Amino acid sequence: MRRYELLQSIAPLLTDEFVICNLGFPSQELYSIRDTDHHFYMLGSMGLSSSIGLGLAMEIDNTVISIDGDGSVLMNLGTLSTIALEDRKNFILLIVDNGSYGSTGDQPTHTAKGTSLAAIAKAAGIASSVEVAGVDAAEKLAECLKTPGPHVIVAKVEPGSPALTPIPLSSLAIRDRFRDAVKQART
Numbered sequence: 001m002r003r004y005e006l007l008q009s010i011a012p013l014l015t016d017e018f019v020i021c022n023l024g025f026p027s028q029e030l031y032s033i034r035d036t037d038h039h040f041y042m043l044g045s046m047g048l049s050s051s052i053g054l055g056l057a058m059e060i061d062n063t064v065i066s067i068d069g070d071g072s073v074l075m076n077l078g079t080l081s082t083i084a085l086e087d088r089k090n091f092i093l094l095i096v097d098n099g100s101y102g103s104t105g106d107q108p109t110h111t112a113k114g115t116s117l118a119a120i121a122k123a124a125g126i127a128s129s130v131e132v133a134g135v136d137a138a139e140k141l142a143e144c145l146k147t148p149g150p151h152v153i154v155a156k157v158e159p160g161s162p163a164l165t166p167i168p169l170s171s172l173a174i175r176d177r178f179r180d181a182v183k184q185a186r187t
Ligand SMILES: [Mg+2]
Pocket: 069, 070, 071, 096, 097, 098, 099, 100, 101, 102
């Protein structure tokens, strides 16, 4: 299973959650599978999907899911300690771990050489941190959606992405419609 198929498997679970999606191929893939104004597709700020998601979760009651990658989390490991410290019940970090920097040519990351992001997350203080096979990610996410977080799910998948075109939305359009959806959720 690759990230694309994993995203296909979890898309039916998403209803009123807000999703912050990592830049590059992950956002293009999620957009092509299912697009709503509850999705924020990052176009920059590599490594900050979890930080943006956590900040949002601190301000709204809806569940926030940050979909991040192994390479991105590795460049912002401090985020795991902050997630533990803030202890938001409505926050889920889904790390799609393909052991590679998928958007830049599949160069291997540390997780391909043995680093366990789930173990790091647990050591950072996030009790609900697990590593699952990609095929089991949807079942685990469904379980996490029903129980208080924060949760970290590290889903192991194969590298590789289908050929997709860039998201045909401007950065301002992505921002504005997401902001409107958040405002609506808060009223
Ligand atoms: Mg990756």
